[in-house]
Amino acid sequence: MKTKLFIVDDHYMVIEGIRSLLQNETGIEWVGHATDADSCLRLLRIDEPDVILMDVSLPDRNGTELCKEVKQKFPGVQVLGLSTFNQQAIIRNMLDNGASGYVLKNATKEELLRAITTVAMGKTYLSFEAVLSLREQPRDAPVITRREKEVLQLIAEGLTNGEIAEKLFVSILTVNTHRKSLIAKFDAANTAVLIGKAMKAGFL
Amino acid sequence: MKTKLFIVDDHYMVIEGIRSLLQNETGIEWVGHATDADSCLRLLRIDEPDVILMDVSLPDRNGTELCKEVKQKFPGVQVLGLSTFNQQAIIRNMLDNGASGYVLKNATKEELLRAITTVAMGKTYLSFEAVLSLREQPRDAPVITRREKEVLQLIAEGLTNGEIAEKLFVSILTVNTHRKSLIAKFDAANTAVLIGKAMKAGFL
DNA sequence: AAAAAAATCACTAAAAAAGGGGAGGGCGTA
DNA sequence: TACGCCCTCCCCTTTTTTAGTGATTTTTTT
Numbered sequence: 001m002k003t004k005l006f007i008v009d010d011h012y013m014v015i016e017g018i019r020s021l022l023q024n025e026t027g028i029e030w031v032g033h034a035t036d037a038d039s040c041l042r043l044l045r046i047d048e049p050d051v052i053l054m055d056v057s058l059p060d061r062n063g064t065e066l067c068k069e070v071k072q073k074f075p076g077v078q079v080l081g082l083s084t085f086n087q088q089a090i091i092r093n094m095l096d097n098g099a100s101g102y103v104l105k106n107a108t109k110e111e112l113l114r115a116i117t118t119v120a121m122g123k124t125y126l127s128f129e130a131v132l133s134l135r136e137q138p139r140d141a142p143v144i145t146r147r148e149k150e151v152l153q154l155i156a157e158g159l160t161n162g163e164i165a166e167k168l169f170v171s172i173l174t175v176n177t178h179r180k181s182l183i184a185k186f187d188a189a190n191t192a193v194l195i196g197k198a199m200k201a202g203f204l
Numbered sequence: 205m206k207t208k209l210f211i212v213d214d215h216y217m218v219i220e221g222i223r224s225l226l227q228n229e230t231g232i233e234w235v236g237h238a239t240d241a242d243s244c245l246r247l248l249r250i251d252e253p254d255v256i257l258m259d260v261s262l263p264d265r266n267g268t269e270l271c272k273e274v275k276q277k278f279p280g281v282q283v284l285g286l287s288t289f290n291q292q293a294i295i296r297n298m299l300d301n302g303a304s305g306y307v308l309k310n311a312t313k314e315e316l317l318r319a320i321t322t323v324a325m326g327k328t329y330l331s332f333e334a335v336l337s338l339r340e341q342p343r344d345a346p347v348i349t350r351r352e353k354e355v356l357q358l359i360a361e362g363l364t365n366g367e368i369a370e371k372l373f374v375s376i377l378t379v380n381t382h383r384k385s386l387i388a389k390f391d392a393a394n395t396a397v398l399i400g401k402a403m404k405a406g407f408l
Numbered sequence: 409a410a411a412a413a414a415a416t417c418a419c420t421a422a423a424a425a426a427g428g429g430g431a432g433g434g435c436g437t438a
Numbered sequence: 439t440a441c442g443c444c445c446t447c448c449c450c451t452t453t454t455t456t457a458g459t460g461a462t463t464t465t466t467t468t
Contacts, residue, residue, distance in 0.1 A: 011288065011309040013316070017221025035310070057288075084215065084261075084288065105215040106239070112217070145444060156400050158393030160424065174446050180426075189362030190454085191425075195399045196360050196408065204400065349414060364454060378416050384456075394424090395455075 002029040003120040006049035008040045008066070009033070009082065010059050014105065018053065021109045028116065037061035037069075044074055051120050054099070056083040056090055064093040071098030078119045091130050101125035141201040142185040149203070151178040156195055156204050206233040207324040210253035212244045212270070213237070213286065214263050218309065222257065225313045232320065241265035241273075248278055255324050258303070260287040260294050268297040275302030282323045293405035295334050300347075305329035346389035353407070355382040360399055360408050 005028050009015050015033045022028050031047040034040035037060050044052075052070065056063030067079050081094040081102040091102050100119040103112060104127050111127065118125040144152065147168075154164045161179065165172040179191070186201075188194040198204050209232050213219050219237045226232050235251040238244035241262050248256075256274065260267030271283050285298040285306040295306050304323040307316060308331050315331065322329040348356065351372075358368045365383065369376040383395070390405075392398040402408050 011218075012312055013218055013221035013225060013309055014215075015221070016224050016313075017215075017217035017219070020220050020224035021217060105217055108216055109220075147445065155396050158397040160394075162424085170445085171447055173448060176425080177446080183426080190364075191394075191396045192359050192399045193362040195396045196403065199400065199403050351415060366454085374415085375417055377418060380455080381416080387456085 003027055003051055003116060004029050004031045004047070004049040005051050005053065005116060006031050006040075006044070006047055007033040007053045008035070008037070008058065009053070009055040010035045010057070011055070014055070018112070021112065025113065028113075035059075037066040040066065041069065041073070044070065044077070048074075049077060051078045051080055051116055053080050053082050053103075053116070056081055056085075056094060064090070064097050067094055067099050068097040078122070080115055080119045080125070091126075091133065095124075102130045103127045104129055141203075144182065144185060144203070148178050148182050148185075151175060152182055152194075152198055152203060155179065155182075155191060156198070207231055207255055207320060208233050208235045208251070208253040209255050209257065209320060210235050210244075210248070210251055211237040211257045212239075212241070212262065212267075213257075213259040214239045214261070215259070218259070222316070225316065229317065232317075239263075241270040244270065245273065245277070248274065248281070252278075253281060255282045255284055255320055257284050257286050257307075257320070260285055260289075260298060268294070268301050271298055271303050272301040282326065284319055284323045284329070289406065291406045293407065295330075299328075306334045307331050308333055346391075348386065348389055348407070352382050352386050352389075355379060356386055356398075356402055356407060359383065359386075359395060360402070 005022070007015050007018055012035065015035070019030060019033075022030065031049045032043050034043055037058050040052075054063055054067060054070075058066060063081070063083075067081070070077060070079060078100040079094075079098060081091070081099045082105060083090060083102070084105045094102055100122075101115055101124055103115045103125070107115070107127060115125040115127070150168065151164055154167060159167065161172050161175045164175045168175070182188075183190065183194050186194050186197045188197055195204070209226070211219050211222055216239065219239075223234060223237075226234065235253045236247050238247055242265075244256075258267055258271060258274075262270060267285070267287075271285070274281060274283060283298075283303040285295070285303045286309060287294060287306070288309045298306055304326075305319055305328055307319045307329070311319070311331060319329040319331070354372065355368060358371060363371065365376050365379040368379045372379070386392075387394065387398050390398050390401045392401055399408070
């Protein structure tokens, strides 16, 4: 029995590349593709694939949201995340939203095939790099409080502790405490690293 | 006369996609591909292409650096930048480093062909989105020097001026000067904003 | 070869951040 | 109710950054 494959990616040449890579594979049947989330959801009603190869960065919607929606409406479909980035937060999000696997775009034909067949069987496939990334640090995105988020935002805008204190009607000491806890939570050496990590984690 | 095309991209499926898209085009001859900057430079001595389709994000080197190096060593080769991102700084950098054009990865076959033929004739091709992006704001990304870029990178990694000085074998005062000029060039209030703007502009 | 830009080092002083504590009040939940 | 978490404030010290101006050497460009 063939595995019916559907692809969502906003880059036409990636779709074409995967199609080209897999066109001679007897175990895989190409049922369709989409370049955005909306048309993906529309086409899924017709095509009924076994596996969706889904890019996490889409023009109209976040890949993780699409993943969640797809799993709600079509629980039998296995979603395989696809991305250029090896970011812990993204991988986690995809898996939390029901994805069965994650592959990087620099994958070889062999890896891609292995991933698709593994996922089609209902198992989970993670690329080697993704596993490494997940193992690195328990969490990439710490839990920060409402106030900390406000302070973080203002720090990113270039305000000093004093200016932030004035804006939030609190003492400089308080702001400094928040700053310190932010640096601690993000495991940052200083404010510069804090901003970098916060941006990468999607807080800014 | 056929246009000899060479491709540099770390994503195997993109290479395969472009090859698949263009394989039936009579005007284009596929002479080779590379997945990193080093092997690209090696292969160029043998293959002598007319046009290089170059991804800006490569594993071992920055795409813009590779572009510069290629244009120095092989001035006759036309470089066509390729990226998923439509970031002003990247486009500018590529063009400043000698690229003849810039295309996004969601380009259609027709656009890609048009870009390649345009560039092969020695003209400049920019995708519609790239032109829009360049028009948006006159200055989003300042020009920074090699040394400044190094310092910026190390600041982002959380090193203090003293640590950077040690690493680069220069005085703390020198590092401080670079830091100051970075802050001035990015029109940042402090290091935090510097990191934020540098990341948004694609320097980190 | 001249001009421009980059990289280097210098001094001073003020401002801000970082690191280390401790502490009280409020608020929701186990 | 008691516990934990958040927000708030406080003290101290050291380190680091920021601001202002200036200058020399090297590299690159014109």
